[in-house]
Amino acid sequence: MKQLSDLLREAKANPPAARYGVDQVVAAGRRRRRRRNGGWAVAAAVAVAVMVGVPQVLTRADGRPPVPAAPVPVTTYTFRGYTVDGYVVKDPFILDVGAVVAGVGRSGAGEKSSVGSLTVYRPGVAPEHPLTGLAAAEPMAGRTAFYRAVDHQKILTWEYAAGAYAELATPEDEVSKADAYRIASRLVMGGGTEPRIALRVGYVPDGYRLMETWSSPGEVTRFVRSMTNIMLAPAGSQKALLTNPGRMFNRNGSAPEGEQRFHGQLVIGLYPAGRTRGQTPPDPCDEKSCTRVLDDDVSMLIVGGDLPIEEIRKVYESVTVVSDFTDDAGWYPLSEAVPPSAQLVVE
Numbered sequence: 001m002k003q004l005s006d007l008l009r010e011a012k013a014n015p016p017a018a019r020y021g022v023d024q025v026v027a028a029g030r031r032r033r034r035r036r037n038g039g040w041a042v043a044a045a046v047a048v049a050v051m052v053g054v055p056q057v058l059t060r061a062d063g064r065p066p067v068p069a070a071p072v073p074v075t076t077y078t079f080r081g082y083t084v085d086g087y088v089v090k091d092p093f094i095l096d097v098g099a100v101v102a103g104v105g106r107s108g109a110g111e112k113s114s115v116g117s118l119t120v121y122r123p124g125v126a127p128e129h130p131l132t133g134l135a136a137a138e139p140m141a142g143r144t145a146f147y148r149a150v151d152h153q154k155i156l157t158w159e160y161a162a163g164a165y166a167e168l169a170t171p172e173d174e175v176s177k178a179d180a181y182r183i184a185s186r187l188v189m190g191g192g193t194e195p196r197i198a199l200r201v202g203y204v205p206d207g208y209r210l211m212e213t214w215s216s217p218g219e220v221t222r223f224v225r226s227m228t229n230i231m232l233a234p235a236g237s238q239k240a241l242l243t244n245p246g247r248m249f250n251r252n253g254s255a256p257e258g259e260q261r262f263h264g265q266l267v268i269g270l271y272p273a274g275r276t277r278g279q280t281p282p283d284p285c286d287e288k289s290c291t292r293v294l295d296d297d298v299s300m301l302i303v304g305g306d307l308p309i310e311e312i313r314k315v316y317e318s319v320t321v322v323s324d325f326t327d328d329a330g331w332y333p334l335s336e337a338v339p340p341s342a343q344l345v346v347e
Contacts, residue, residue, distance in 0.1 A: 073343035075335045077192030078120060083107060084186045087179065089118055095195050095334070096212035096231075097238055097346055098125045104168070104183065116170035120187070122346065123164040127157050140184060147177060156180045160187060196331035198228040198270055199300070201338050202318030205311050208232045208266060210344040213337075217328045232266040232342060265305040266312075268319065273299040285309055290316035298325070 078100050081091040086107050094101035100120050105113030121127055129150050137147040140158035147156050149172065156168045156177075168184050175183070196217045214229035273293050284290050290312055292300045300321060304312035322330045335343070 071345040071347050073335070073340075073345050075333075075343070076194050079187060079189050080191045080193065082186055082188070084183050087115070087175075087183055088113075089183065089187075092192065092195075093216045094212065094214050095344070097344065098122055100192070104170070115174045116168060118183075118187070119167040119169070120160070120189075121165045121167075123161065125165075127165045127167050129155050129157065129167065131157060138181070140181065147180070154180065156184055158184055160189065195334040196328065197230065197334060197337040198322050198325060198331050199230070199268065200320045200332045200336060201230065201268060201315065201342075202320070203314045204232060204339055204342040205266070205307060205315070207234050208264075209235045209238075209342050210338050211238065213334060213344070215331075217331045227269075227271060229267065229269045230337070232268075232338070234264050237264065238347065264307065265303075266307060266315065267301075267303045267305075268315070269301050270294075270298055270321070271301065273297055285313050285316065288312070292316070294321055 074095070077092040077095055079092070079102075081089050081102060083089070088105050088107045090103045090105065092100045092102040098121065102118045103114055104116040104118055106115060107113075119128070131146055134146045134148060137145050137156075139145055140160075143159040145156065145158035147154070149155070152172050153169050154172055154175065154177070157165055160166045166184065166187060168180055170180060195213050195215055197213060197215050198217070209232060210230065211233050212229070212231040214227070216227055273295070281291075284292055287309060288305070288307075289301060289303045291302075294300060300319065302312055302316050302319070304315070322332070324330055
């Protein structure tokens with residue numbers, strides 16, 4: 001079952017020309033979903049949990065158990081880009097409750113150099129491609145590793161820390177096994193920067209919390225610069241994204257029907273407009289979404305799932321979009337992009 005944020009992300013590459021309702025956006029995303037042997041598949045990639053200080057006493061002075069510390073918001077990527085003899089792992093562009101994602105390309109080949117993606121999963125989150133029944137490959141720095149073909153891709157999965165996995169996915173015949181091991185071996189955790197988002201949300205419905213950001217400031221083209229997705233959902237939905245047991249984070253919907261389905265997603269996205277300001281309808285909101293044409297290149301779409309349109313409209317009216325997509329410094333740090341109550345936390 002595809003996540004609504006995935007379908008929106010795919011629809012952005014081929015948006016409908018007319019008004020964007022939920023059905024049209026989802027349909028466009030489904031049309032866009034197809035395998036590309038020469039391209040790179042967007043995988044998920046991970047945030048490593050931030051450990052809060054452990055209480056040093058079992059009870060308080062008054063005899064009651066200590067109050068657990070509140071989770072610390074996750075506001076940075078868990079690693080940064082690096083180069084490996086002919087390849088470059090770019091800075092991450094997805095941060096969510098289960099993973100951090102970065103693209104992989106050939107050094108000096110420009111924006112069309114993509115040859116794969118790197119996914120680093122949070123400790124305790126099983127990789128997207130199951131490992132059950134697989135024979136182990138050559139170890140990676142003394143830890144367990146697996147290498148196999150999956151859906152026209154070569155997947156190298158390895159344990160980068162105890163109970164924590166990473167995956168390198170590349171199209172078949174694009175990256176050799178030896179090169180895949182070299183790319184993977186250079187991963188160093190830490191040093192990641194804070195994501196920067198092209199919009200800021202002032203109002204978030206009660207109980208909703210950030211689950212995913214997708215953003216790429218600093219890219220060369222206007223098309224890529226105008227891409228930002230924020231997905232929020234009720235806090236309890238986190239367990240639906242990280243299924244139990246196994247806490248498998250599934251972005252492609254390969255889980256059994258309904259296993260990871262949850263309602264109430266609120267997705268705010270910027271993408272190529274597909275129309276001009278003159279085509280903006282008098283009322284920007286319909287039953288489940290609101291649309292704003294920012295200029296002739298970029299539109300904003302807000303889809304509210306099961307939220308009443310009154311709530312979606314409040315979110316719509318609270319959004320501030322950067323005035324210049326080419327000014328990276330003007331993009332909002334993630335910690336300022338949503339209210340404190342809606343920050344991404346991992347529990």
